[in-house]
Amino acid sequence: MKASLAERATLFALVTLIVVVYVFPYAFLVSTSLKPPADALAIPPTILPQRISLENYSNIATFPSVRQSFANSLTIALLSTLITISLSVPAAYAVARFASMAGKIFLIAVLITRLIPPVSVGIPLFAIMRSLGLTDTHIGVALAHSTISVPLAIWLLASFMEGIPHELEEAARVDGCSRFGALFRIIIPVAAGGIAVTSVFVFLASWNEFLFALLLSSTSVKTAPIAIAEFRTQYGIQWGTMTSLSVVFSFPVIIFSLLMQKRIVAGMTMGAVKG
Amino acid sequence: MAGKSSTRSEGQFAVGSDVPGKRKGRRREYWTRYRIMRYVLVPWLFLIPILALHAFVVVFPAAQGVFYSFTDWRGIGEAEYIGLRNFEEMIFEDQSYHDALWRNIQWMLFFVTVPFAFALFGSSLLAKVRRGAMFYRTALFMPFILPSIVTATIWRYLYNPRFGLPTLVGYEKALLGQSDTALWSIAFADNWHFWGFLMVLFLTAMQGIPPVLYDAAKVDGANRWQEFWHVTLPGIRPVVLFMLMMVMIWAFLVFDYIFILTGGGPAGATEVLGIDIYKNAFQRFEAGYAAAQGISISIFAGLIVTAFAFLRKRGWEI
Structure with a gap:
């Protein structure tokens, strides 16, 4: 049954209103970051900047430690992606191709992991990392981040690999290719797109992560979220710079989610329901 | 599915190639x-x-956590076994633990109601939208992918008592700075980031409901509300119940937003278990006690899962 025109118009108006109200906080953040620093503190605040200024963005350069924290975030996220993907690809292959036993054990491990609060894993983990000299190193934080993203990575990769016809591998194996060979020569090239998508998720998970970064990085490898969170206490609240930092930090997230709308939504929701 | 087909392929190998x-x-x-x-x-x-x-x-840190929960470990150096002393203190003496637990329960009550109401309303509206559906969906989903630090910064700014949102309606007090409003204000900010995610889950589930059921409801003269209550809700029930379980568990793990926005203040008014554990472990140097508190969270989470598993056995399709 077709809805009447009036009904559709009401629906459209309502949904648009919700989206506008919903997106407003982020839009306001961007708008504030584009105001000259003094205007950011105007009472009452204006929704749109009266004058556009990039001063808040150029101000970021005057805080070398904050700039360094962005580099740290990038290094850690890339390292974490590298570790997670290189370990998850074989695991996902096992889940996708072999009898379900290993997959079941893995699933149970993931479920149990979800019941352990990160903060309480963090306490002994901090001690372990310290005894190995891994606190305040990029690799230490990246390792911790990897465990967060591994379940999602394996689920995503396994679902991509299940879509690859068995015949491809069989042909290779008849020609004398081993299981490992088949993984490297057939599966990985064919699933390259899926691996790229998964890498983006893993990257973002590490980029966004707060708690482990807080626990495991004290000074030299501090990530951007921690630096931004501490920014207020160190220099007082400079709203202009705070907002521009947040906009810059959310930039990769926004870009990726616009570029791969469908996949992001599907991937994020799958991780929650299946895991 | 994968297992079955790989058995078939393996059979082909056995016959065709390498049976010696x-x-x-x-x-x-x-x-x-x-x-x-x-x-x-x-x-x-x-x-x-x-x-x-x-x-x-x-696994190793978690196991160590269990070990440390029976000790007086200070986060560094030797740990001495003290039996159930930590747990006794937690259950019978520590008022701040009890208060923190109560805040987590309040947090849970907020998150099993408000985001679910938002998400059910939003998804049943969006389910009818055809044109531009993906745009709306992405717009409402975006905050879920935003880093917690960004969301927290946005709301810290919006809650500002001098030029933030509350001043528009003449309320010039700090929402985050008062004991009676702080926790709910943080919950609202977290919800802004969270409910779009729930909505997309519900929306996906709704697309799996056979349209025939809606036609049948129409024929029977059901109004919108009856249609929602008797067709939509039962259709997405498994997802709703599963997410209720997850949200209840997550309510005990909350950390980021509170840490960034208030750090547990003012005067401990937003000190939930996660913050209390963090402070005990890294500021008060009572890591053994903090480990015991962490275990208590795992136990609560385990109880929630067990309860849902039990209900499922009793025939509640989850």
């Missing part, structure tokens, strides 16, 4: 060893690297 002997005895022996290799050893070879990492970063 023709004599029956050898063949049987070969099969046993082959099967052990095929089904037991090879899958593990692929899983070992990831399991090693998991053991190093999750």
